[in-house]
Amino acid sequence: MTANILVVEDEPAIQELLAFNVTQCGYRALQASDADSALALINRALPDLILLDWMLPGMSGVELARRLRADQRTHNIPIIMLTARTDERDKVLGLESGADDYITKPFSPRELMARIRAVLRRRAPQMSDELVRVEGLELSPVTHRVNASGQNIDLGPTEFRLLHFFMTHVERVYSRSQLLDQVWGDHVFVEERTVDVHIRRLRQALEPSGLDSLVQTVRGSGYRFSRN
Amino acid sequence: MTANILVVEDEPAIQELLAFNVTQCGYRALQASDADSALALINRALPDLILLDWMLPGMSGVELARRLRADQRTHNIPIIMLTARTDERDKVLGLESGADDYITKPFSPRELMARIRAVLRRRAPQMSDELVRVEGLELSPVTHRVNASGQNIDLGPTEFRLLHFFMTHVERVYSRSQLLDQVWGDHVFVEERTVDVHIRRLRQALEPSGLDSLVQTVRGSGYRFSRN
DNA sequence: CATGAGTGTCATGTTTTTGTCACAATTCTT
DNA sequence: AAGAATTGTGACAAAAACATGACACTCATG
Structure with a gap:
């Protein structure tokens, strides 16, 4: 019932902070610090949502998002992109990367949580509301x-x-x-x-x-x- | 029964992109690149929803939103505000100006569509202005x-x-x-x-x-x- | 610029819900 | 039939959920 949330972030401090906030809110946190180990993890245990850092060593977050969108199994896992700043160059890329939401650092835990909940809610399959x-x-x-x-x-x-x-x-x-x-x-x-x-x-x-x-x-x- | 969506955005590339996405999703797209022509269009063909850029040459998006809210006929047309800024104060301003939702650039088509659907869904059951x-x-x-x-x-x-x-x-x-x-x-x-x-x-x-x-x-x- | 309405948050009361226990009642074994 | 399991019940304290009042902040208006 509790959702698995994958945190992909290379900077350890931020990764920890994210994981802490996520678990604090009752979700299970999975962690990865680069795109490759993220992919491995995703294939093993399909998460319900991915918090994805924009900048990553090696394969970038945008690239990872593209790949996930290309794959049938991961196609509709919601992604929230973490960006350090909103600059013009990134805008163009962002339009096509397929993220469901963005959040810019620095962010407040509350805002983060609100967005996570919003995205999960949007995705939540409607329960059988039948009488x-x-x-x-x-x-x-x-x-x-x-x-x-x-x-x-x-x-x-x-x-x-x-x-x-x-x-x-x-x-x-x-x-x-x-x-x-x-x-x-x-x-x-x-x-x-x-x-x-x-x-x-x-x-x-x-x-x-x-x-x-x-x-x-x-x-x-x-x-x-x-x-x- | 397909909804008319008016896109008000001065930058041609983004306007096109928005219109493309909107039509792609099965809605009819109307377009305007400044507030005045937007007003004219709105009076001619009341759209079901307006995607409104925050910054516009001449009258700003916020100002346009205020005017629409002031007019009886346009009072309840839902508005989604497009903004480049991300700080809290602007968000509040945007909302109090009467926008139903807003979205910060960069945004993904998915996010945009999700919000459009959300807003339309919200409005749908309320139908008209019936007592x-x-x-x-x-x-x-x-x-x-x-x-x-x-x-x-x-x-x-x-x-x-x-x-x-x-x-x-x-x-x-x-x-x-x-x-x-x-x-x-x-x-x-x-x-x-x-x-x-x-x-x-x-x-x-x-x-x-x-x-x-x-x-x-x-x-x-x-x-x-x-x-x- | 003072004022007053409208909001969001917090601290504090109030009510409901819930888990546990002790003990009664029932069923099963020998 | 006595004893052992197992389940039903009522009571109760702790926790959770909710209601309420107060307060600070913003903002449009005079």
Whole structure:
């Protein structure tokens, strides 16, 4: 879920600064200090975004950007170009390099982050915003509402995600740790029994509509969402 | 249904490049190289969007933008400002002059297109200047007024845009960053919490009419405008 | 140049959410 | 049936999310 961001910058201090800011914001930072090792890294672990320094030893950032655009696999990885200064000469090159955004040094971390988020958001594939229906239950990711045969049901964020997951994965049994991975995220450290508590809260919320029986416990294995 | 885009740029090479990219993307391109001929063209064939160079011989781009905003008919034509400068003060100026977005040279065609699409998309659902009515609330984009069952409500510019956006996007939940994109513009670097403050100001303004309950907060997700 | 409106940010209150635990209830083993 | 696992429940403290009020800054206007 967290995006991988590749930082390509030859000056160690700036590279570190960039990587720091990136990780600080919850992204994973990959680092390269020249175009060749960047290419190698890109082929190995396709990043979700590339912060690319304009000037690099050997192959320049512009050249690297061109190559990435030429390759089918890397064709639509967004690139944010880092430039030291905006001078006329660079303008012409910049128009064709295929970068998605530019940022000139010196830059503020906030501006950098804003641009990263903006670019990622633009690229973000639209999630399945479809209305999910199961057995008289309707959950709409878009409006963030749940209702059981007309009656509105309100849930806390976690219960909402949990129900959403269940409704899109009916019939199948999930262990507590699987649910933690899927609903909480695979990086969080919480007790497995916490799942029980949220299952209970979900059932409690569904109770007035009588649909709480959809949340079934499979002793020794986990939970399942299903009619029957 | 293809949109007309007016390119106002004095440097012939860049003008051509812009026009080329614009048509390449399926839009119709109109061209002008100074503010006066731009005005003439605008009055003749109202374009759907204007790409406006910051620096122009004679009347500057900023001045032209101001005039367009002052005129009833051109008041809501979206403008994307093209600027060579990158410092914060100019950015603010550009925005307050009424531009919907701006882009600094050097820019890539990709970036330009992304912004054009973004701006057009933003404008599209709002259609014309029709009076918007929701649940006893009336908002008129033309007169820039809001009233709740006869009682006039006055709002600051930001609250007005926020309410306008909400009224034309009822029921759906928007995250703070989405609201920043939609109401502020996706290039503005402001704290996400700023949204909270403006939500509060909007609620405060709606309170006397009791309609403040339409602005709902969805914990962990954002805000929603809706009855219920 | 003072004034007042409009904004963005911050510090501080308030409310909700959440993870954990202790203990009750249930089911399974022997 | 007793004991061992396993799951359900209610309570609670800590954390997170949100609301609110204050303040500084900018800018157009008089």
